Amino acid sequence: MTQTDLPTPTFGGGYDGEARPRMGFFTDTSICIGCKACEVACKEWNLVPERGPLELSGTSYDNTMALGANTWRHVAFIEQARPVQVPDVDLAAAAAAAAGAGTTAPQAREGMRWLMSSDVCKHCTSAACLEVCPTGALFRTEFGTVVVQQDICNGCGYCVPACPFGVIERREEDGRVFKCTLCYDRLKDGMEPACAHACPTKSIQFGELAELRERAEGRVQALHEAGFGDARLYLEDEANGIGGAGAFFLLLDEPEVYGLPPDPVSTTRDLPRLWKAAAVAAGVVVTAVAAAVAGGRR
Amino acid sequence: MSSNNGRRRRRDMMVPEAEFRSYYGRPVIKEPAWTLEIPWYFFAGGLAGAAAPLAVAARMSGNERLARSAVTVAAAGIAVGTPLLVSDLGRPERFHHMLRMFKPTSPMSMGSWVLAAMGPAAVGAAVSDRLGILPGLGRAAEVVSGLLGPVLCTYTGVLVANTAVPVWHEAGRELPLVFAGSALASAGAASTVLTPAADAGPARRLAVVGALVELGAAATMERRLGELAEPYHQGPAGRYARLARGCTVLGAATMAVAGTRRRWAAMAGSGLLLAGSALERLAVYKAGFQSARDPKYVVKPQRARIEAANR
Numbered sequence: 001m002t003q004t005d006l007p008t009p010t011f012g013g014g015y016d017g018e019a020r021p022r023m024g025f026f027t028d029t030s031i032c033i034g035c036k037a038c039e040v041a042c043k044e045w046n047l048v049p050e051r052g053p054l055e056l057s058g059t060s061y062d063n064t065m066a067l068g069a070n071t072w073r074h075v076a077f078i079e080q081a082r083p084v085q086v087p088d089v090d091l092a093a094a095a096a097a098a099a100g101a102g103t104t105a106p107q108a109r110e111g112m113r114w115l116m117s118s119d120v121c122k123h124c125t126s127a128a129c130l131e132v133c134p135t136g137a138l139f140r141t142e143f144g145t146v147v148v149q150q151d152i153c154n155g156c157g158y159c160v161p162a163c164p165f166g167v168i169e170r171r172e173e174d175g176r177v178f179k180c181t182l183c184y185d186r187l188k189d190g191m192e193p194a195c196a197h198a199c200p201t202k203s204i205q206f207g208e209l210a211e212l213r214e215r216a217e218g219r220v221q222a223l224h225e226a227g228f229g230d231a232r233l234y235l236e237d238e239a240n241g242i243g244g245a246g247a248f249f250l251l252l253d254e255p256e257v258y259g260l261p262p263d264p265v266s267t268t269r270d271l272p273r274l275w276k277a278a279a280v281a282a283g284v285v286v287t288a289v290a291a292a293v294a295g296g297r298r
Numbered sequence: 299m300s301s302n303n304g305r306r307r308r309r310d311m312m313v314p315e316a317e318f319r320s321y322y323g324r325p326v327i328k329e330p331a332w333t334l335e336i337p338w339y340f341f342a343g344g345l346a347g348a349a350a351p352l353a354v355a356a357r358m359s360g361n362e363r364l365a366r367s368a369v370t371v372a373a374a375g376i377a378v379g380t381p382l383l384v385s386d387l388g389r390p391e392r393f394h395h396m397l398r399m400f401k402p403t404s405p406m407s408m409g410s411w412v413l414a415a416m417g418p419a420a421v422g423a424a425v426s427d428r429l430g431i432l433p434g435l436g437r438a439a440e441v442v443s444g445l446l447g448p449v450l451c452t453y454t455g456v457l458v459a460n461t462a463v464p465v466w467h468e469a470g471r472e473l474p475l476v477f478a479g480s481a482l483a484s485a486g487a488a489s490t491v492l493t494p495a496a497d498a499g500p501a502r503r504l505a506v507v508g509a510l511v512e513l514g515a516a517a518t519m520e521r522r523l524g525e526l527a528e529p530y531h532q533g534p535a536g537r538y539a540r541l542a543r544g545c546t547v548l549g550a551a552t553m554a555v556a557g558t559r560r561r562w563a564a565m566a567g568s569g570l571l572l573a574g575s576a577l578e579r580l581a582v583y584k585a586g587f588q589s590a591r592d593p594k595y596v597v598k599p600q601r602a603r604i605e606a607a608n609r
Binding site for chain 2: 068132153175260264265267268284296
């Protein structure tokens with residue numbers, strides 16, 4: 001369906017003097033080492049229960065597989081049969097050295113590229129989960145993040161299929177939905193989220209969104225100049241179907257390779273058209289009933 | 299790709315599958331957390347929603363016998379549907395949190411308000427009619443219920459379309475009409491069963507008209523979905539869709555050809571139309587799950603959109 005452009009929600013609305021700058025994550029996957037410290041720190045700080053018995057997925061080192069009720073940070077591992085870019089290695093010299101030492105020389109056409117990326121809730125500007133939530137359990141905090149109020153959620157599950165990223169999920173044994181809170185409790189105390197704090201390479205960077213966006217621009221430029229033409233930003237600005245994200249990424253391949261939708265759209269952008277279609281259908285109901293009755297008793 | 303097990307005969311009629319990339323074939327979006335209570339609520343709510351205006355129209359035309367049947371069907375639909383909806387909640391004891399806010403961006407919020415207003419009205423109208431108590435109030439409740447009914451049987455189409463589930467979202471224009479037709483067919487059929495043949499003419503006609511709307515809207519939906527309609531031809535959704543359409547066509551034909559003269563034909567037709575209506579909701583419900591599960595339904599249209607924009 002074609003989209004209706006809805007105004008971007010005003011941030012800090014309803015918070016008056018207590019509104020804070022919009023905070024977010026910039027996840028630079030080019031320096032992620034797949035250590036999963038973010039997953040562990042998130043689980044520990046937020047007391048997120050285990051997913052179930054530990055299983056090996058058989059897909060590289062990924063054993064959490066997807067974001068969900070019990071996985072608020074998910075590290076994806078992608079193995080690609082293409083050479084790692086090593087711009088500073090002189091292959092001829094390396095081959096000579098290897099021949100002298102009796103070892104195998106590095107080959108230009110050999111090896112694989114290993115992409116690692118820590119995924120998280122995007123804290124969308126047009127957050128479908130929040131917009132469809134009938135109880136108001138999902139709300140926008142003073143930091144511009146999207147959080148579930150667990151004392152309000154009645155587990156209707158509407159946010160689950162509404163999310164274009166498959167982030168939010170119902171915890172079956174609990175009945176309510178859960179997702180990343182961008183460590184709302186830590187933010188209130190002036191601390192950074194647990195995942196960003198634990199990240200040893202600063203792949204996960206936390207800060208004011210405006211500042212992070214500038215930093216990301218600089219980083220992608222630097223990577224392009226260093227010969228990493230694959231580097232690209234994902235959801236870095238407002239020119240997307242979710243009106244911008246509180247958590248955006250630097251990726252080294254297409255988003256779908258990381259399990260991310262290439263062109264996510266908040267479903268509620270189409271809602272005016274959907275209600276119009278329902279109005280037409282309701283009109284058909286009334287007309288059909290009137291016509292059926294007007295046709296006589298027998 | 300997980301969907302290569304489609305029936306051979308169909309496959310050569312389809313457009314060849316283009317290349318798409320994904321994370322180990324894992325889903326991009328989540329399947330809904332809903333369970334089978336939801337399609338059955340859609341059926342029961344649709345039954346109530348279309349029967350309520352039929353009751354009002356029948357009363358206005360002086361057909362008291364049909365009005366009584368329709369008002370009973372409306373009350374029964376609501377009485378069965380509401381508990382189904384509550385029991386699907388992860389925390390059923392918090393069902394009243396639905397009425398904390400009035401939120402037009404949430405079709406579920408709007409539906410909850412319609413249900414909260416229509417439930418007591420429909421049940422009150424039926425009780426008043428059956429027991430003959432407070433007839434004035436009963437008639438007023440019947441009118442309220444009749445006005446809200448068309449909303450109740452169509453908002454559910456918006457509810458499912460307002461998600462990231464491709465086969466639902468992209469069918470947003472047709473789904474409310476599919477549900478409306480299905481609701482009309484079932485309400486007409488149920489009212490036919492409860493009404494003596496001499497007074498059931500409008501119910502029989504409504505059932506046939508509803509069936510035609512349902513079949514037409516579903517066909518349009520599939521045509522416009524194009525490649526995305528694939529779940530309607532595969533797996534459980536495919537089976538439900540074929541059964542639904544078979545029952546609906548057969549039911550409508552039986553009702554139209556022999557329903558006026560033969561009581562058994564009207565009853566058989568009604569049974570088939572009720573089954574067809576329920577199966578249609580199950581088909582839509584299952585198709586949504588199937589399209590959420592396979593990343594190609596999410597990635598390919600989005601990729602195509604990007605390529606179209608870059609062209």
